[in-house]
Amino acid sequence: MSDLTSKDAEQDKQIAVLENYFGSIRERVIGLEERMTRKDDYDRLEKSIDELKGRVRLLEKWVWGAGAVIAAIIVIAGIAANAQEVENGRYGSPQSEELLQF
Numbered sequence: 001m002s003d004l005t006s007k008d009a010e011q012d013k014q015i016a017v018l019e020n021y022f023g024s025i026r027e028r029v030i031g032l033e034e035r036m037t038r039k040d041d042y043d044r045l046e047k048s049i050d051e052l053k054g055r056v057r058l059l060e061k062w063v064w065g066a067g068a069v070i071a072a073i074i075v076i077a078g079i080a081a082n083a084q085e086v087e088n089g090r091y092g093s094p095q096s097e098e099l100l101q102f
Contacts, residue, residue, distance in 0.1 A: 035041065
């Protein structure tokens with residue numbers, strides 16, 4: 001019978017350890033549920049999301065503005081280069097014809 005009592009004692013010990021372990025897990029789950037159901041946490045998260053969206057919109061405006069400025073600079077530089085080529089007689093101006101006659 002001592003084998004049975006020792007086996008019972010060992011099983012009782014294992015049951016106590018498992019009850020303690022699952023009890024602590026249950027407490028942690030209940031704590032997490034309480035934290036997840038808090039309204040102020042959701043409000044804080046929504047506020048953070050709205051703030052991040054605002055910052056992204058601001059950055060998008062800056063990028064679009066910089067792109068517009070760069071495009072304008074390229075167009076102006078192209079027009080200036082074209083005007084300089086016309087001024088220098090590249091497109092069949094009389095200056096090049098006079099040089100050929102001499």
